[in-house]
Structure formats: structure tokens, C-alpha cells
Amino acid sequence: MSDDKKIIAIDAMGGDKGPAAVLGGMNQFLYQHGEAHVFFRIFGDEKRLRKLLKRYPRVARNSVIVDAPDVIRGTDKIRDVIRHAQNTSMYMAIKDVREGNSTAVVSAGNTGVLMSLSKLALKTIDGISRPAITTMLPSGAGDSRVVVLDLGANVQCDAGNLFDFAVLGGVYAETIGKMARPKLGVLNIGEEETKGNETLQNINKVLIAHRDELPFEYLGFVEPTDISAGRVQVVVTDGFTGNIVLKTVEGTAKLIKRVITENMKKSWLAIIGAFFLIHVFKRLKHKIDPRSYAGATFLGLNGFAVKTHGNSDALAFANAINYAVDMTKSDLNGIIRERAATLASIRAELMSGNE
Numbered sequence: 001m002s003d004d005k006k007i008i009a010i011d012a013m014g015g016d017k018g019p020a021a022v023l024g025g026m027n028q029f030l031y032q033h034g035e036a037h038v039f040f041r042i043f044g045d046e047k048r049l050r051k052l053l054k055r056y057p058r059v060a061r062n063s064v065i066v067d068a069p070d071v072i073r074g075t076d077k078i079r080d081v082i083r084h085a086q087n088t089s090m091y092m093a094i095k096d097v098r099e100g101n102s103t104a105v106v107s108a109g110n111t112g113v114l115m116s117l118s119k120l121a122l123k124t125i126d127g128i129s130r131p132a133i134t135t136m137l138p139s140g141a142g143d144s145r146v147v148v149l150d151l152g153a154n155v156q157c158d159a160g161n162l163f164d165f166a167v168l169g170g171v172y173a174e175t176i177g178k179m180a181r182p183k184l185g186v187l188n189i190g191e192e193e194t195k196g197n198e199t200l201q202n203i204n205k206v207l208i209a210h211r212d213e214l215p216f217e218y219l220g221f222v223e224p225t226d227i228s229a230g231r232v233q234v235v236v237t238d239g240f241t242g243n244i245v246l247k248t249v250e251g252t253a254k255l256i257k258r259v260i261t262e263n264m265k266k267s268w269l270a271i272i273g274a275f276f277l278i279h280v281f282k283r284l285k286h287k288i289d290p291r292s293y294a295g296a297t298f299l300g301l302n303g304f305a306v307k308t309h310g311n312s313d314a315l316a317f318a319n320a321i322n323y324a325v326d327m328t329k330s331d332l333n334g335i336i337r338e339r340a341a342t343l344a345s346i347r348a349e350l351m352s353g354n355e
Helices: 018-033 046-053 057-061 078-084 089-098 111-122 159-175 198-209 224-229 239-264 268-276 278-288 314-329 332-342 344-352
Strands: 006-011 038-044 063-067 104-107 132-138 145-149 183-187 217-222 234-236 296-299 304-307
Touching (some): 006 018, 006 089, 006 314, 018 046, 018 314, 078 111, 089 104, 089 111, 089 304, 104 314, 111 296, 132 239, 145 159, 145 239, 159 183, 159 198, 159 234, 159 296, 159 332, 159 344, 183 239, 198 217, 198 344, 224 239, 296 314, 332 344
Parallel strands (some): 006 038, 006 104, 104 304, 183 234
Antiparallel strands (some): 132 145, 132 296, 296 304
């Protein structure tokens, strides 16, 4: 195997649509990106997977199956499975990354369990207090995106956690999003410095005081409307608020699609008009389709764990794989370590002010 070939661990048993959607996504990824640079280690029911692989010779040529007899279901509780996860497809795939056999794990399985097992097995990067779930959501004009974190890993956060998310998000935007000196804001109910709780006001005060020393352009407080407007490139928030933002964006995308479809059915004039606007609709679909940003990463761990929606189809899973490959090609975690060390004195000042 070529030394530059990226090896991705796949949890084949996670997700609502099971191994068929997972293998279909792997096949789609290889079709779109070629077979030269990626190899898969697939974890799951070996007998079932071998049968499915007969449909996908391209995947069979570029993968190996590792038998994992147990499965973590979407309804399982963290406390019930974390002690008995050793033989599950999810944990074995995560462990494969920890042992250095793979560079990233991709799963459509239970988010809470995946987060807990990943943190347990991979540990947090030195200088980062907690990992955060992040992805790039649609924003502004064209193909522009905005990095939002945390999207659900940490319901309650102190100022230090939010500072770490700013470090993570800034590096992620630069490295993966190719955004030079990204514009970063802390999500609040208003832009005024007096808005929000004490935690938000504390981190805002310190970031403003050190604006010239930061590797990103700090805008101060931003509002939810700034996310879609394209004014900001990195948005920092706690996991409770971030998860609401994510689901609101996804719900809005579905609403737009539904309204357009329903109105097109109402008259021949609308159908004729839609024909002339077909390219516009295609661009809109690409912009708002949740499958185009189906991958979310647990950023801040010593290894890459990518989570895609539980109901992901082949397209969504293919995009999640591409997302994982992009991260493994970069020195993302190395840059995070360096950035956390560089900004450690500012973080210490922030935390000393909270004591």
C-alpha cells in the first residue's frame, strides 16, 4: 500500500439505513475521487458485509473487513453501553484510530455514545479543555460557509471552554475552510457589550482587550442572523445553543424546499418559470442541502472522529468520508496544539478573572 494512502475506519453498522447506505457512500466517494489515495477498514458484521460488498467491487478492492459482533443503537444510553462497548463496530473503529491503524473514523451512529467513546479513547489535545462538535454551515453568497461550534457536545460551558472553541474554530476555518484570518464572533442575543450572561461578557471583554494578539479577527458579539448573512466566518457558542442553531438551519432548508415544490405544482406557469430558473434551483439545492455538510467532527481530540446524520444516505456518507480525508491531509491537530500554547497566557488571564 502506498505510504500516502489515507486509511479511514468505517463504522458500518451505525445509522438508520444500515450498512447498505454506508457501503453505497464509500462506493460513491471512490467513484468521485478515485481509488488511488484512500483505503477503508470496515468494522461490522463480517458475514453481512461480505454479502453486500459483492454489489460494490470498487469498495471491495479498496477495503478490509474487521469483524465486530456487537452494535450500538441510536436509542442506547451512554451509561448503559460505555462499559460494554469493546466489541461494537463503533468502538473498534475508534480504537483503530487510537492504535494508529487508521487516521480517522466515520460513523452515522449514536452521537452521544460516539462522542463519549471518542473522548475516552483518543483523549483531548493538550491545552484544550473539551472537544467540540463543529461543521461548516451555509452562509452568505455563493459557496461561502460558516464554522459553528459547539453543536451539541457540551451543553454547559464556562469562559475557558468558549475560549478553546475559538482556538479550535479559528484553526479549523483556516486549515479546512481556507479562510485567511477568519472573522470570529461569540453568539449572543445582541451585539451590544452589555448583552448576555456573565460568561459571555467575560470572554468578550478579554478577547477585545487582546484583539491585536489574536490569530483571527474578533468581531465581538454576533447574532443568529449574522450566520446566514455571511458577516462572520466562525461562530462560538455552547453546545445547547449551537445544536438549536444547527437544527434551525436544517429545518429552514427543508421548509424552503417544501415551499418551492408545493408552489411549482400549483400552476403550469410556475412550472414553465422553474424551467428557465433550473440552474438557480440547482445552486440553491447545493447551498441548503444538509447532505452537503453532512459531516461534523469532534474537534480537539488526538485523532479525527467524523459524525454524519443517523439518517444519512449514500451521498451524505460520501461527503462525510471526503470531510475526514481532508482533515487527515492537513496538520490540523498540530496547528491546534501550537495555537493553544501561543494563546495560553490570554486564556490564563481569562480564567483568573473568573475566580
